[in-house]
Amino acid sequence: xxxxxxxxxxxxxxxxxxxxxxxxxxxxxxxxxxxxxxxxxxxxxxxxxxxxxxxxxxxxxxxxxxxxxxxxxxxxxxxxxxxxxxxxxxxxxxxxxxxxxxxxxxxxxxxxxxxxxxxxxxxxxxxxxxxxxxxxxxxxxxxxxxxxxxxxxxxxxxxxxxxxxxxxxxxxxxxxxxxxxxxxxxxxxxxxxxxxxxxxxxxxxxxxxxxxxxxxxxxxxxxxxxxxxxxxxxxxxxxxxxxxxxxxxxxxxxxxxxxxxxxxxxxxxxxxxxxxxxxxxxxxxxxxxxxxxxxxxxxxxxxxxxxxxxxxxxxxxxxxxxxxxxxxxxxxxxxxxxxxxxxxxxxxxxxxxxxxxxxxxxxxxxxxxxxxxxxxxxxxxxxxxxxxxxxxxxxxxxxxxxxxxxxxxxxxxxxxxxxxxxxxxxxxxxxxxxxxxxxxxxxxxxxxxxxxxxxxxxxxxxxxxxxxxxxxxxxxxxxxxxxxxxxxxxxxxxxxxxxxxxxxxxxxxxxxxxxxxxxxxxxxxxxxxxxxxxxxxxxxxxxxxxxxxxxxxxxxxxxxxxxxxxxxxxxxxxxxxxxxxxxxxxxxxxx
Amino acid sequence: xxxxxxxxxxxxxxxxxxxxxxxxxxxxxxxxxxxxxxxxxxxxxxxxxxxxxxxxxxxxxxxxxxxxxxx
Numbered sequence: 001x002x003x004x005x006x007x008x009x010x011x012x013x014x015x016x017x018x019x020x021x022x023x024x025x026x027x028x029x030x031x032x033x034x035x036x037x038x039x040x041x042x043x044x045x046x047x048x049x050x051x052x053x054x055x056x057x058x059x060x061x062x063x064x065x066x067x068x069x070x071x072x073x074x075x076x077x078x079x080x081x082x083x084x085x086x087x088x089x090x091x092x093x094x095x096x097x098x099x100x101x102x103x104x105x106x107x108x109x110x111x112x113x114x115x116x117x118x119x120x121x122x123x124x125x126x127x128x129x130x131x132x133x134x135x136x137x138x139x140x141x142x143x144x145x146x147x148x149x150x151x152x153x154x155x156x157x158x159x160x161x162x163x164x165x166x167x168x169x170x171x172x173x174x175x176x177x178x179x180x181x182x183x184x185x186x187x188x189x190x191x192x193x194x195x196x197x198x199x200x201x202x203x204x205x206x207x208x209x210x211x212x213x214x215x216x217x218x219x220x221x222x223x224x225x226x227x228x229x230x231x232x233x234x235x236x237x238x239x240x241x242x243x244x245x246x247x248x249x250x251x252x253x254x255x256x257x258x259x260x261x262x263x264x265x266x267x268x269x270x271x272x273x274x275x276x277x278x279x280x281x282x283x284x285x286x287x288x289x290x291x292x293x294x295x296x297x298x299x300x301x302x303x304x305x306x307x308x309x310x311x312x313x314x315x316x317x318x319x320x321x322x323x324x325x326x327x328x329x330x331x332x333x334x335x336x337x338x339x340x341x342x343x344x345x346x347x348x349x350x351x352x353x354x355x356x357x358x359x360x361x362x363x364x365x366x367x368x369x370x371x372x373x374x375x376x377x378x379x380x381x382x383x384x385x386x387x388x389x390x391x392x393x394x395x396x397x398x399x400x401x402x403x404x405x406x407x408x409x410x411x412x413x414x415x416x417x418x419x420x421x422x423x424x425x426x427x428x429x430x431x432x433x434x435x436x437x438x439x440x441x442x443x444x445x446x447x448x449x450x451x452x453x454x455x456x457x458x459x460x461x462x463x464x465x466x467x468x469x470x471x472x473x474x475x476x477x478x479x480x481x482x483x484x485x486x487x488x489x490x491x492x493x494x495x496x497x498x499x500x501x502x503x504x505x506x507x508x509x510x511x512x513x514x515x516x517x518x519x520x521x522x523x524x525x526x527x528x529x530x531x532x533x534x535x536x537x538x539x540x541x542x543x544x545x546x547x548x549x550x551x552x553x554x555x556x557x558x559x560x561x562x563x564x565x566x567x568x569x570x571x572x573x574x575x576x577x578x579x580x581x582x583x584x585x586x587x588x589x590x591x
Numbered sequence: 592x593x594x595x596x597x598x599x600x601x602x603x604x605x606x607x608x609x610x611x612x613x614x615x616x617x618x619x620x621x622x623x624x625x626x627x628x629x630x631x632x633x634x635x636x637x638x639x640x641x642x643x644x645x646x647x648x649x650x651x652x653x654x655x656x657x658x659x660x661x662x
Contacts, residue, residue, distance in 0.1 A: 077608075149609075149641070218611040249652060250657050251651075253636075254634055261635065262636075262640065362660030364659075476660060
């Protein structure tokens with residue numbers, strides 16, 4: 001096998017055959033390195049439990065505490081050093097003293113770019129509160145360092161907020177119709193934790209399929225899937241994020257982003273756009289490789305006919321040129337695909353995005369949608385989910401703040417800060433008249449057995465092998481990006497096989513592999529959601545592109561797709577009209 | 592292979608906490624950081640950037656096959 005092939009295997013049959021031939025372990029005996037019977041069991045109590053230590057979690061903890069609640073923060077990683085937050089280098093601030101555009105004009109502009117897919121209440125809320133959050137971050141020293149742990153620790157330590165790091169939360173706990181806590185295990189100590197909480201704020205980010213070239217390999221939609229499992233409605237699974245990667249050393253995030261991770265963060269001002277859809281994927285699908293990016297005229301790629309629709313106002317090609325060449329040349333001479341993961345960037349500074357000046361490959365962020373277009377369905381503007389006491393903020397909340405396309409540089413980080421603050425305060429207010437809930441022994445026993453099951457299996461599939469199998473099924477351009485019914489259904493058959501016959505046989509030899517096992521389960525459930533929602537949405541809009549339904553259908557699809565677990569345990573779907581809150585309408589079940 | 596070497600470790604453990612994908616652990620005998628799970632490295636360099644003594648060297652090559660959307 002050539003070195004090039006080794007470093008960047010295209011997905012699908014070739015990739016799977018190559019992996020198999022390279023001997024990545026599949027089924028094997030489980031050589032335990034810890035004694036699952038000896039795990040210590042601990043219980044904690046709090047008013048508000050914050051899960052996640054990124055930008056949303058930071059503000060959720062601070063504002064819940066400041067609203068008078070006893071607050072406990074738990075993170076799978078380290079504060080300010082896990083998820084996408086450490087790599088986001090631009091934060092948007094709407095400053096009325098320097099911006100001519102009114103808040104209403106900004107909101108309307110985002111709605112036009114997003115072709116109606118945004119929730120204007122969350123769009124406006126983000127802009128309105130962004131400057132206050134940026135000013136607080138400045139006080140804490142956020143803009144003084146490329147590394148965020150110190151500035152994030154300042155307000156947490158000043159308030160004596162309890163913080164537990166490297167705890168993997170695997171289950172949310174609901175009893176009597178309300179949230180009553182969460183459960184997880186430590187990566188470092190052989191301990192299982194049960195957290196009893198009056199309310200929970202999920203700040204767990206979004207996720208992907210541990211893709212190559214984007215620093216989200218610790219994000220596997222954990223919060224979304226835990227919430228789905230206890231009955232919460234979730235949304236946004238048909239959308240994509242179209243970040244490309246670089247062909248050479250595709251997995252090297254740091255190298256692909258050309259040192260941007262070492263840059264101190266900066267404040268971004270108003271500039272509405274329509275980026276990070278699947279235009280480049282369509283170009284690659286139509287023309288093949290090599291796909292090169294850059295300003296107009298820089299690429300010698302053949303012209304592309306058709307492809308994702310871009311509103312004329314935001315088109316890089318000008319109006320009425322829907323079939324006239326690639327859309328990668330921005331009207332302002334800057335590259336439209338932003339600069340850093342999730343936040344765009346400034347050309348000319350250290351840290352150009354992947355693909356600039358070189359050959360690109362796709363799937364860098366595979367499994368992730370446009371920021372804040374996927375996650376828990378909110379029932380109001382307070383980040384409250386469909387389960388009483390359960391809140392979510394940032395990329396864990398399907399707020400549609402930006403819509404199903406990338407509309408404003410830096411708004412992702414700003415939105416996480418704003419929503420974190422709102423959710424934390426709302427959770428504190430919800431908890432004010434509640435008592436610490438009881439969790440039944442039966443429930444705790446059931447959760448512990450489920451959590452630790454991979455450690456108890458004497459043989460089984462390694463999570464790493466199942467994850468690679470899933471990547472080979474989902475990441476190909478012709479499955480997750482340039483969609484058509486036949487191949488979506490074919491991929492679904494494979495994913496259902498993983499769901500039914502591999503999840504029950506995942507093994508784990510230690511706590512690291514136990515984490516991988518749970519992440520793998522969450523990715524399989526996410527893949528099922530993505531394929532089924534993509535089959536249902538028989539139109540093309542923003543970052544969802546159906547080759548067999550290339551037009552936007554404004555008659556039938558002015559709606560988001562909500563997903564929830566039915567009483568029979570099956571995945572159910574419903575439409576929620578744009579610009580509305582959840583209704584208990586008759587679900588559209590995919591068959 | 593991703594994190595290539597850790598040379599000159601002072602045993603502070605910051606890299607272990609900092610790694611988003613839990614690649615590094617402390618050796619219980621030497622009390623120095625070791626590369627325990629290299630296949631999970633996402634090559635983000637956070638460990639190197641947080642290391643107070645610049646002990647970590649990272650290569651851009653992934654230790655397991657990489658799947659991309661087109662090739």
